[in-house]
Amino acid sequence: MTTLSIDHVSRWFGxxxxxxxxxxxxxxxxxxxxxxxxxxxxxxxxxxxxxLAPSTGSVTLDGQPVWRNERIYRHxxxxxxxxxxxxxxxxxxFVVANAELHGLGAKAAQKALATxxxxxxxxxxxxxxxxxxxxxxxxxxxxxxxxxxxxxxxPFNGMDPRQRMQLMDLLRRMGxxxxxxxxxxxxxxxxxxxxxxxxxxxxxxxxxxxxxxKIRRLMxxxxxxxxxxxxxDRALAAALIADPSTSGIEVDLAExxxxxxxxxxxxxxxxLPRVARDHGIRLHTVxxxxxxxxxxxxxxxAA
Amino acid sequence: MYDPTVARLTYRALLGRRRALILGALPLLLLVIAAVxxxxxxxxxxxxxxxxxGFALATMVPIIGVIAGTGAIGPEIDDGSVxxxxxxxxxxxxIIFTKLIVAIAVTMVFSAVPTLLAGLILNGNGQQVxxxxxxxxxxxxxxxxxxxxxxxxxxRHAVVFGLVYALVWEALFGSLVxxxxxxxxxxxxxxxxxxxxxxxxxxxxVALPTATVLLVMVTVLATWYAGQKLRxxxxxxxx
Ligand SMILES: Nc1ncnc2c1ncn2[C@@H]1O[C@H](COP(=O)(O)OP(=O)(O)O)[C@@H](O)[C@H]1O
Ligand SMILES: [Mg+2]
Numbered sequence: 079m080t081t082l083s084i085d086h087v088s089r090w091f092g093x094x095x096x097x098x099x100x101x102x103x104x105x106x107x108x109x110x111x112x113x114x115x116x117x118x119x120x121x122x123x124x125x126x127x128x129x130l131a132p133s134t135g136s137v138t139l140d141g142q143p144v145w146r147n148e149r150i151y152r153h154x155x156x157x158x159x160x161x162x163x164x165x166x167x168x169x170x171x172f173v174v175a176n177a178e179l180h181g182l183g184a185k186a187a188q189k190a191l192a193t194x195x196x197x198x199x200x201x202x203x204x205x206x207x208x209x210x211x212x213x214x215x216x217x218x219x220x221x222x223x224x225x226x227x228x229x230x231x232x233p234f235n236g237m238d239p240r241q242r243m244q245l246m247d248l249l250r251r252m253g254x255x256x257x258x259x260x261x262x263x264x265x266x267x268x269x270x271x272x273x274x275x276x277x278x279x280x281x282x283x284x285x286x287x288x289x290x291x292k293i294r295r296l297m298x299x300x301x302x303x304x305x306x307x308x309x310x311d312r313a314l315a316a317a318l319i320a321d322p323s324t325s326g327i328e329v330d331l332a333e334x335x336x337x338x339x340x341x342x343x344x345x346x347x348x349x350l351p352r353v354a355r356d357h358g359i360r361l362h363t364v365x366x367x368x369x370x371x372x373x374x375x376x377x378x379x380a381a
Numbered sequence: 382m383y384d385p386t387v388a389r390l391t392y393r394a395l396l397g398r399r400r401a402l403i404l405g406a407l408p409l410l411l412l413v414i415a416a417v418x419x420x421x422x423x424x425x426x427x428x429x430x431x432x433x434x435g436f437a438l439a440t441m442v443p444i445i446g447v448i449a450g451t452g453a454i455g456p457e458i459d460d461g462s463v464x465x466x467x468x469x470x471x472x473x474x475x476i477i478f479t480k481l482i483v484a485i486a487v488t489m490v491f492s493a494v495p496t497l498l499a500g501l502i503l504n505g506n507g508q509q510v511x512x513x514x515x516x517x518x519x520x521x522x523x524x525x526x527x528x529x530x531x532x533x534x535x536x537r538h539a540v541v542f543g544l545v546y547a548l549v550w551e552a553l554f555g556s557l558v559x560x561x562x563x564x565x566x567x568x569x570x571x572x573x574x575x576x577x578x579x580x581x582x583x584x585x586x587v588a589l590p591t592a593t594v595l596l597v598m599v600t601v602l603a604t605w606y607a608g609q610k611l612r613x614x615x616x617x618x619x620x
Contacts, residue, residue: 091617121617129467129616146612149470156468158616162460164390166397178386179469219465 080140080153080226080258081105082126087135089121096121098282099135104260108253110273111262112293118282119262120159123231126260127156139227152180155220159231161212163204169215170200176219190218195244209236217245228252230261234268246272270294302346306336307363308354317353324349335363384471387479391453395487404448404487407441408495415499426510429503430582433514437499438567442492442521443547446484449491450529451539453484459537464616474608477530481604484526493518513578521570524596527603528566534607534614562586569596 082104089097097118104126113119124130125137128144128151137144144150164172170191177187191197194214199207204215213233220228230249234242249272253259263269269276270290278286278293286296308314311329315336318324323342330337340346354361396404414432422428454477457463466476496518500511528546533539551567562568563586571585572592585592 124616127468129464131613131615148467148472151468151470154468156464158461158464160461160464162462163465164394164462166393167390175386175390176465176469179384179466179471181470 082227082258082260083136083138084122084126085136085138087122087125087132087137089118089125089130089133095282097125097132097279100279100282100284101135102277102284102287104258104277106253106256106258107274108249108259108261108272109275109277110269111260111277111279112264112266112269113262113279113285114264116281117264117279119264119279120231122279123159123229123260123262127154127229152223153226155223155225155228157213157216157220157228157230157233159235161209163212163216165205166203168201168203169196169207169211169218172204172215173200173218173222177222180223182222186222186224187218190221191215193221194218194248210238210241213237213241213245217248225257227258228260230259232263233261234263234265242268266293302340302366304338304340305330305333305363305365306338306350306361307334308336309360309362310357311336313357314354314359317357318349321345321349321353382475382478383482384475384479387466387471387476388483390466391480391483392487394456395449395452395483400448400452404445404491407444408491411437411441411495411499412502415502419502419504424504424507426504426507426582429500429507429510432503433496433500433510434571434583437492437496438514438517438521438570439551440548441495442488442518442570443525443551443567444544445492446488446522446525447529447540447543447547449484449487450526451533451543453480453487453526453530453533455533455537455539458534458614461616463614467611467614467616473611474605477534477604477608477611481527481530481607484530485523488522488526489519492522508579508582510578510582513574513583516577517570517574517583520573520596521566524566524569524599527600527607531603531607531610534610559586563591564595566596566599568592 084100084102087097087100088095100122111119111122121130125132126144128147131145139150139153142150164175167175170187173187173191174184177183191200194217196211196214196218199211204212207215213236233245237245249259249261253274273290276288276290276293277284286293306314315327315329318338319327323340323345324338325341326339328337350364351361414436418428418432454463457466493515497511497515500506500514504510506512529539529543532543536542550561551565568585568587569592571583572587572589574583575585576589
């Protein structure tokens with residue numbers, strides 16, 4: 079049982095608050111840390127990995143502090159976001175060096191290379207590797223000592239679909255074996271496919287927590303905004319606002335369009351064409367105006 | 382205290398093709414200068430002292446020290462690959478001490494060996510001048526490696542600061558401000574060389590006991606402090 083506890087952790091860089099009073103517990107299984115770019119995921123992972131001191135609060139692994147405690151790395155495997163490795167080494171030399179630094183030998187390294195299916199390219203220089211190959215060798219270096227906690231910062235970045243699938247299978251297996259696996263991502267689908275549990279971080283704050291169904295619900299239950307252009311905006315607005323599925327309408331004169339906010343997504347998608355037909359109004363444009371993940375996240379934070 | 386894997390990684394990074402070329406350039410220049418001077422002026426003890434003292438010890442050794450000392454850790458910290466050392470159950474002072482040993486060895490090889498060869502070319506080690514400056518280069522290698530390893534640990538601009546120290550402080554400021562010479566690795570190593578060479582062929586502004594104490598102190602303190610800095614080195618994301 080390996081449990082990582084983040085207790086009222088904040089971290090600021092000068093005036094920038096990168097992580098704002100986050101408390102969470104990461105237990106066995108696969109946890110996804112989801113948030114848009116700049117949310118503070120890397121900062122949080124760096125603190126979990128003992129590479130960065132929290133400005134306030136504490137990070138502990140089974141009760142042991144993580145910061146300034148190098149013995150903790152017997153239990154932690156880390157796959158950093160940054161690309162830099164010892165590019166002048168071959169993949170095998172790199173993983174062997176990582177094994178030796180743990181007091182292990184070439185056998186452990188070979189096993190890790192086999193796990194990530196990199197044996198075929200192990201004798202090539204890392205400088206010649208593709209992004210996905212680098213990622214897998216980084217993974218092997220994190221696995222040599224059979225850690226009970228695995229931290230991965232944006233591990234799927236730059237991977238092709240096949241490599242992504244392989245790594246997902248591998249992480250799933252690690253989770254099934256009872257290891258504590260935490261990975262970060264800014265892509266909802268990635269996290270949904272893999273994580274048993276999701277922690278959402280937005281603008282440095284802990285926005286939501288739960289399994290993917292709960293997070294999905296939070297994301298789809300939010301108000302949806304649409305930009306609508308029609309043959310008679312005024313009449314359409316009057317007819318739509320009468321229905322409870324519509325919570326707000328704005329006439330945007332500059333755009334020559336309506337901005338509609340719908341609270342009940344399902345009902346609204348049925349309502350709009352019906353109302354238009356009933357009033358003899360032609361719909362020119364109906365487009366969701368804020369479907370970006372960014373806006374979903376900012377909604378979650380405001381909630 | 383010494384980790385062979387850390388040492389191997391450091392050697393390979395330091396002696397990679399590009400850096401090895403830079404490390405080899407100055408020693409080569411020294412040998413060329415020595416050969417030309419010998420051919421033009423013949424064997425002369427004072428000329429040997431001028432070349433070895435003025436170029437080898439005053440310029441070449443500190444620059445090699447900067448490249449090896451900062452290069453033993455600075456690039457790893459800059460590009461973030463140091464994370465693969467830091468994410469291991471290794472004592473931080475062990476990492477520093479190992480890198481110090483490597484930096485010293487590389488500085489010695491690339492500075493003391495060419496100094497000896499140049500001395501032999503210049504005057505065939507007359508009055509022990511070649512050996513004296515070789516000893517000075519060996520001694521200076523230790524202190525420079527420690528100082529510049531610390532600099533590489535604490536600063537992203539270690540090479541620039543290192544060169545400024547080596548060239549401005551050691552060479553220029555030292556000759557203008559008398560007190561500054563007491564705080565000069567070059568003078569400390571000259572104090573040792575003075576004992577080796579015959580008579581007063583090689584002189585230093587610092588007495589040997591003072592020089593020895595300062596050399597040991599600087600080396601030990603710089604190494605200890607670098608270990609402390611590495612313990613609290615933070616790795617944050619790129620902005
Ligand atoms: N070393 C640093 N110095 C200053 N600001 C930083 C530093 N690292 C991160 N930040 C800031 O902290 C915030 C969170 O960054 P980060 O943790 O990298 O986010 P994410 O990994 O979710 O994209 C950003 O606003 C970023 O600019
Ligand atoms: Mg990040």
